[in-house]
Amino acid sequence: MAGQDVRAAPLDRSESIESASLDELRALQLKRLKQAIKGAALVPQYRKKFTAAGVVPEDFKSLNDLKALPFTTKEDFRQNYPFGMFAVPMSDVVRIHASSGTTGKPTVVGYTRGDIELWSALMARSIRAAGGRPGDKMHIAYGYGLFTGGLGFHYGAEYFGCTVIPVSGGFTERQVQLIVDFKPDLIAVTPSYLLAIADEFDRQGIDARQSSLRIALCGAEPWTEAIRAEIERRMNLQALNVYGLSEVIGPGVAQEYGATKDGLTIWEDHFFPEIIDPETGEVLPDGSEGELVLTALTKEAMPVIRYRTRDLTRLLPGNGRAMRRMERIKGRSDDMLIIRGVNVFPSQIEAALAGEEALAPHYILEVTRPDRLDELEVVVETRTALRPDAAMVLADRAVHLIKAHVGVTTTVRAVAPGTIERSQGKAKRVIDKRPRT
Ligand code: DLL
Numbered sequence: 409m410a411g412q413d414v415r416a417a418p419l420d421r422s423e424s425i426e427s428a429s430l431d432e433l434r435a436l437q438l439k440r441l442k443q444a445i446k447g448a449a450l451v452p453q454y455r456k457k458f459t460a461a462g463v464v465p466e467d468f469k470s471l472n473d474l475k476a477l478p479f480t481t482k483e484d485f486r487q488n489y490p491f492g493m494f495a496v497p498m499s500d501v502v503r504i505h506a507s508s509g510t511t512g513k514p515t516v517v518g519y520t521r522g523d524i525e526l527w528s529a530l531m532a533r534s535i536r537a538a539g540g541r542p543g544d545k546m547h548i549a550y551g552y553g554l555f556t557g558g559l560g561f562h563y564g565a566e567y568f569g570c571t572v573i574p575v576s577g578g579f580t581e582r583q584v585q586l587i588v589d590f591k592p593d594l595i596a597v598t599p600s601y602l603l604a605i606a607d608e609f610d611r612q613g614i615d616a617r618q619s620s621l622r623i624a625l626c627g628a629e630p631w632t633e634a635i636r637a638e639i640e641r642r643m644n645l646q647a648l649n650v651y652g653l654s655e656v657i658g659p660g661v662a663q664e665y666g667a668t669k670d671g672l673t674i675w676e677d678h679f680f681p682e683i684i685d686p687e688t689g690e691v692l693p694d695g696s697e698g699e700l701v702l703t704a705l706t707k708e709a710m711p712v713i714r715y716r717t718r719d720l721t722r723l724l725p726g727n728g729r730a731m732r733r734m735e736r737i738k739g740r741s742d743d744m745l746i747i748r749g750v751n752v753f754p755s756q757i758e759a760a761l762a763g764e765e766a767l768a769p770h771y772i773l774e775v776t777r778p779d780r781l782d783e784l785e786v787v788v789e790t791r792t793a794l795r796p797d798a799a800m801v802l803a804d805r806a807v808h809l810i811k812a813h814v815g816v817t818t819t820v821r822a823v824a825p826g827t828i829e830r831s832q833g834k835a836k837r838v839i840d841k842r843p844r845t
Pocket of ligand 1: 507508550555556557626627628629630631649650651652653654655658659660717719736737740
């Protein structure tokens with residue numbers, strides 16, 4: 409038991425924030441923000457942008473002054489590739505991660521030893537919030553490598569006192585074997601890959617509901633309540649949402665509590681959230697839907713001030729704690745499709761398809777522009793193999809469901825189970841075949 413106390417100690421020190429009042433939290437944020445802005449001013453790119461905006465870091469007096477600071481975007485990282493956004497000498501950087509990005513060079517992020525310690529503590533807090541306990545075994549199926557998912561969870565779970573099973577993504581047959589043999593309590597994995605693992609249990613004739621897994625920490629991609637219900641039904645566990653992004657730290661920015669399952673609590677003692685109108689950049693009041701902007705308050709190697717995440721959500725009041733929550737991410741502004749003038753997010757199509765029990769939650773969206781108008785074809789798997797006429801009836805029903813829920817006319821192709829390639833990490837749902845303009 410003595411060993412357990414030692415392992416739990418560093419975490420407990422960081423948990424007083426759970427009971428902090430709003431005033432205490434805001435005072436802490438202001439103090440840290442002043443420091444973070446000074447740290448950012450060490451980076452030439454920030455200094456240049458602050459000067460251009462007429463911002464003097466020493467003038468920063470209240471959290472409200474944050475509005476005056478310029479946004480940071482992926483473009484800033486691109487222009488300063490690979491290490492130009494770092495605020496410390498390279499000799500103080502103990503780790504590099506990178507996010508692949510859809511176009512061009514990857515976004516490179518760096519961590520000092522202190523950053524890794526902070527990240528581990530925040531991941532440990534996230535695992536505990538989800539309902540994990542020191543001593544639990546955690547199967548990590550997020551990819552290891554430059555992606556922050558695998559190693560972020562790995563360090564956090566070790567710090568918390570879990571037994572880590574560092575499986576990484578892929579080799580789905582083996583994932584099932586390891587779950588059966590090692591009997592983990594927790595699994596960290598993208599929701600789409602967890603469904604692929606559930607399918608593999610079925611294929612091997614093993615009842616996934618009988619597995620030892622109690623909690624899944626799912627994130628790194630948008631997912632819906634329908635997918636959560638599907639995962640929980642098929643695997644008999646609690647699937648909880650975990651959010652983060654490389655530029656800000658990795659996973660561990662916000663976490664859903666297992667006890668309340670009511671959206672993601674943002675770890676506001678380290679990350680200050682704002683919601684802006686993505687078109688105008690205007691800061692919107694809490695409760696409004698818009699783009700999430702995050703400022704890291706305590707990072708050393710790579711300060712991030714007002715980073716435009718492109719993720720669309722809304723801020724909700726804290727539930728029993730001062731730190732605010734955010735709603736499940738609706739999608740990324742980059743993923744929004746405009747089909748004949750109607751804005752559509754893949755997650756809305758996913759939610760509509762869930763209205764038809766005979767359809768599986770495996771789908772892709774193909775966007776084409778055969779004439780001058782964009783067209784959307786939804787390819788979705790049926791749960792069981794169907795005769796072509798039955799599949800067509802089902803497809804027709806899906807067309808109506810999508811029209812009714814999303815307001816857009818699509819064609820739907822219902823295909824046999826297993827036709828759509830499974831992701832081993834982040835699912836790619838949209839295939840855009842429109843000519844580049
Ligand atoms: O995906 C970090 C992460 C790893 C989060 C493991 C959770 C679990 P990036 O590769 O930089 O980092 O991608 C960040 O993924 O801006 C969102 O668009 C999306 N994303 C992450 N978590 C969620 C989530 C990691 N829970 C980008 N729901 C973010 C919806 C998410 N989207």
